[in-house]
Amino acid sequence: DAGVIQSPRHEVTEMGQEVTLRCKPISGHNSLFWYRQTMMRGLELLIYFNNNVPIDDSGMPEDRFSAKMPNASFSTLKIQPSEPRDSAVYFCASSTDRASTEAFFGQGTRLTVV
């Protein structure tokens, strides 16, 4: 298995533009997580899906952020409109089930909003 696949690896966009980050979890995993990593806040859990259903989105910073999981093999995290303070590395992770302590992380997407 190729592991969790995220795209793009790097994204540079102008303030106000829409940004869409993509994730393909490991086949057979039914839990998916989006995290954001910054120097100031470390690794923050944004949203968690189980069996394609959003279970906990309490970490989503504001309404400009939205996430979807239309099927078991694809998820998106969208920021509209983007702001410079959204600049961070965004990680997607998947695990076999909600109780599993081992999450498998993708390589991340480094987002820069100028």
Place this chain on the structure above:
Amino acid sequence: GESVGLHLPTLSVQEGDNSIINCAYSNSASDYFIWYKQESGKGPQFIIDIRSNMDKRQGQRVTVLLNKTVKHLSLQIAATQPGDSAVYFCAEHTGGFKTIFGAGTRLFVKA
């Protein structure tokens, strides 16, 4: 590549020595405590976990100790190797599904 903060606590050890990375946690209700390793340009990678009703667990070259009295977790790495250089995160698994990460410690291994 992707990287973590530059102002993390840092531990520097000589190759071949043992390393001890410490972590304080806050949530007594967490059911598991976990250690992750993050190398430069990569996502975090699971190392080992320990259930909250245990106080010690050993893996390959790693041992995790849990002291619930003082809410302290440690990761011991035996015979540290250059490939162990990374940022290490302790994390709490809580609510049945949520993994909350700590701030991280950067480990440098000197050859």
